[in-house]
């Protein structure tokens with residue numbers, strides 16, 4: 001029997017730097033043929049577009065597959081398994097498969113899918129990499145210490161600290177074989193050291209915690225961990241409560257509830273904008289006043305043939321020109337992601353102003 005193809009799962013909260021890390025990995029793949037499966041929240045396909053636009057020779061558009069049916073853990077049977085089947089049926093098999101989960105996905109159900117009969121004989125989970133936005137975590141955006149949260153809640157009944165955000169973050173940390181503390185450039189040495197120590201104490205024994213800026217880590221560090229995560233799922237404790245029994249046949253139709261209905265996304269489209277930096281400032285204002293978690297997309301700037309990629313994680317907005325519009329319409333398209341209850345009309349109006 002041919003050797004199993006290793007698959008690495010890259011997870012991490014919205015905007016932590018998963019796409020950036022994968023892009024660096026592809027650019028430094030040292031001849032390894034890597035196939036990518038991308039699962040995005042929000043239907044604009046920004047991550048796929050950014051990676052397809054990377055111009056890396058070893059990585060053709062055929063090597064990038066986007067899952068479109070929303071949450072990866074809810075569409076395993078309909079979307080993920082058939083995608084894997086197609087990849088595995090190809091003549092030119094990849095050396096390695098990398099799966100980028102959406103920033104709101106639970107990794108555990110995905111790893112469970114590798115135990116499906118047709119998949120388990122041909123692919124093995126090489127490792128789960130959880131990318132963490134070091135700056136955001138140090139700034140306390142995700143409550144991670146359950147004991148401390150409980151103590152706080154006990155003090156104030158009006159506070160609801162158990163948001164789905166912190167639970168997702170904990171699940172992603174609990175599932176990791178390697179945790180990348182990304183955005184180290186935005187941390188002091190002391191902050192990075194303290195965060196690394198804290199994450200080590202809160203993750204499974206033996207999990208590596210390493211820091212990175214712009215996800216720049218050697219491909220040998222990221223790939224080839226060889227842990228076979230699908231066979232030690234029970235060690236990857238899940239905080240979310242799924243309503244299912246353990247019968248594999250049940251996966252097609254079991255119902256589970258987890259935080260996704262707590263999040264929403266929508267797209268705002270407008271024509272060209274006149275001034276890129278003024279628009280970035282406007283976007284930052286909108287994010288601040290409406291509690292938006294993540295905003296990203298492409299902007300058409302008057303007089304510029306290239307499209308401007310706009311990326312915001314919280315109120316931090318990054319922009320860069322990435323590639324010509326080509327045949328695509330010269331318009332501005334942004335996906336806005338936040339917790340359910342976003343004032344879509346007001347946000348849209350503010351972005352169109």
Ligand SMILES: Nc1nc2c(ncn2[C@@H]2O[C@H](COP(=O)(O)OP(=O)(O)OP(=O)(O)O)[C@@H](O)[C@H]2O)c(=O)[nH]1
Nearest residue numbers: 014015016017018019020103182183213214311318
């Ligand atoms: N300063 C700094 N910015 C970073 C770093 N890594 C990523 N970013 C920026 O953070 C933003 C989000 O990065 P992505 O790689 O798109 O994050 P992601 O985790 O793929 O985001 P989602 O797919 O939306 O969950 C982009 O503007 C990146 O340029 C880093 O190490 N330092």
